[in-house]
Amino acid sequence: MDLGPYLLLASLEGAVQAAVLALTAVGLSLVFGVMRIVNVAHGEFFMLGAVFAWWIATFFGGHPAIGFIAALLIAPLLTGLVAVIVDWFVLKRLEYDPEGTIVATIGVLYIIQQVVLMTYGPDARPVEAPFNHRFYFPWFGYSSYKLFVIAAAIAILIGVWMIMAKTRIGLVLRATQLDRETATAFGIEVNRIYALVFGLGAALAAMAAVLIVPIQQAHYLMGGDPLLLSFIVVIIGGLGSLRGTVVAAALIGMSDGIISVFFTPTLAKILATLLVAMVLVYRPNGLFGTRSA
Amino acid sequence: MLEVSDLHCAYGNVNILQGVSLSVTAGEILCLMGRNGAGKTTTLKCIMGLVRSSSGSVMLDGLEISQLPAHKIPGLGIGYIPQGRRLFSELTVAENLEIGLMTRNSGRNIREQVLEIFPRLRERMDQTAQTLSGGEQQMLATARALCLEPAILLLDEPTEGLQPSMIEQIRQVIISMKNEGAAVILVEQRLDAVLSIANRVTFIENGISRETVDAEKLDRDNEYLARYVGV
Numbered sequence: 001m002d003l004g005p006y007l008l009l010a011s012l013e014g015a016v017q018a019a020v021l022a023l024t025a026v027g028l029s030l031v032f033g034v035m036r037i038v039n040v041a042h043g044e045f046f047m048l049g050a051v052f053a054w055w056i057a058t059f060f061g062g063h064p065a066i067g068f069i070a071a072l073l074i075a076p077l078l079t080g081l082v083a084v085i086v087d088w089f090v091l092k093r094l095e096y097d098p099e100g101t102i103v104a105t106i107g108v109l110y111i112i113q114q115v116v117l118m119t120y121g122p123d124a125r126p127v128e129a130p131f132n133h134r135f136y137f138p139w140f141g142y143s144s145y146k147l148f149v150i151a152a153a154i155a156i157l158i159g160v161w162m163i164m165a166k167t168r169i170g171l172v173l174r175a176t177q178l179d180r181e182t183a184t185a186f187g188i189e190v191n192r193i194y195a196l197v198f199g200l201g202a203a204l205a206a207m208a209a210v211l212i213v214p215i216q217q218a219h220y221l222m223g224g225d226p227l228l229l230s231f232i233v234v235i236i237g238g239l240g241s242l243r244g245t246v247v248a249a250a251l252i253g254m255s256d257g258i259i260s261v262f263f264t265p266t267l268a269k270i271l272a273t274l275l276v277a278m279v280l281v282y283r284p285n286g287l288f289g290t291r292s293a
Numbered sequence: 294m295l296e297v298s299d300l301h302c303a304y305g306n307v308n309i310l311q312g313v314s315l316s317v318t319a320g321e322i323l324c325l326m327g328r329n330g331a332g333k334t335t336t337l338k339c340i341m342g343l344v345r346s347s348s349g350s351v352m353l354d355g356l357e358i359s360q361l362p363a364h365k366i367p368g369l370g371i372g373y374i375p376q377g378r379r380l381f382s383e384l385t386v387a388e389n390l391e392i393g394l395m396t397r398n399s400g401r402n403i404r405e406q407v408l409e410i411f412p413r414l415r416e417r418m419d420q421t422a423q424t425l426s427g428g429e430q431q432m433l434a435t436a437r438a439l440c441l442e443p444a445i446l447l448l449d450e451p452t453e454g455l456q457p458s459m460i461e462q463i464r465q466v467i468i469s470m471k472n473e474g475a476a477v478i479l480v481e482q483r484l485d486a487v488l489s490i491a492n493r494v495t496f497i498e499n500g501i502s503r504e505t506v507d508a509e510k511l512d513r514d515n516e517y518l519a520r521y522v523g524v
Binding site: 174184188 | 367
């Protein structure tokens, strides 16, 4: 192949990465932005989404599309529910103390991981893609499911943006993010908003995971990479800035894909981490951050 | 209408309020005066439930509200204009008002009424609150609270840092709210502003309400002011 098609292939791989990463990182960013909480267990919510997806797909059987659609609807709901329970049992009791919640969510990370290990087991299991045509470019064929992942992630992100910008609940979320005390003085029940946001953040990670399991397989240790990359993205994008998060996810995901194809995945990680360091030194609030966090 | 008795509250181990009592009735302006750190702002926050009281009571029309969750209190018709305005800075003027309207599900007509009081805001509806001038920000903070159709209005130093014409406008709004039958509690440092509109003044010192006097009894060289405010 010439360089052009090769670059296109690499870009597509990068775009799939970027799409899934953007969903996961927006969940993390939303939780940090509104609740001021660093959720170390975010990667485990991603993993839970994948594991739930496998269970649901297995339960439904039949045509892979039925199981997949069921998983895409139910797995984020279940994961969100787990997150709401974590919020209610753990975070609320700590009164959302910034340091306390970091330690607590590390604990939650291990609890979720070990419970999945004890129940689901140590195996990596695939979920069958709902469809598996190949889309033929003039130079190579490409999985149409991967193209679907990109489109679905963009659709979900637009949905999140619409909710935040156009709906009453989005307005309440933004007001709570800006000034929690004044929000309370205007009748907003901040604890309920926090539970909702924590659930929504986890559900977004779970959606990303459901989209990726047909490509990657569900495994109880799969949460580590998404967590690390999400943190990188959220730091580069600016803590709590959703727009920044999406731009940074596209940047990191695309460059990761392209550099991995042309050079090595290790070089991609090195460059991403270097970029984080540079951003922290020269723009501590991130590329799109406005307030000091 | 609103009756606060023997209110105590503490931040951690530091006692801020150690016995504040006051009352305000419909169609009356009560002013809270006292030195910096005396507990005026905390008294308002305590009424709003934003700071939990450790003892004492806050009765609203015979209903004890000091044990209610904080988010339930504004819905009872208490509009709060906090110190420093505390607007939702990145939200637009329209969105800030919307938050006020949502508190008690007030209708569009309330929004229109509020905008008639502050026509300047109508021209700024799509600007974010942080881009407004100081006076416009105070208008917005006031308008946001009026969106609740409040029976009780709490104002914490509304004229701080404003130019005279703006102060006069805020003053007129407070007076017209009073005339419409609202109970107003006003925290204010500027003596002339207090004397011209307050019905009664409660002096707070070291977290304790010392005395409540009719505003008519106060004039510039009165001993109350020397003792509690230091002017």
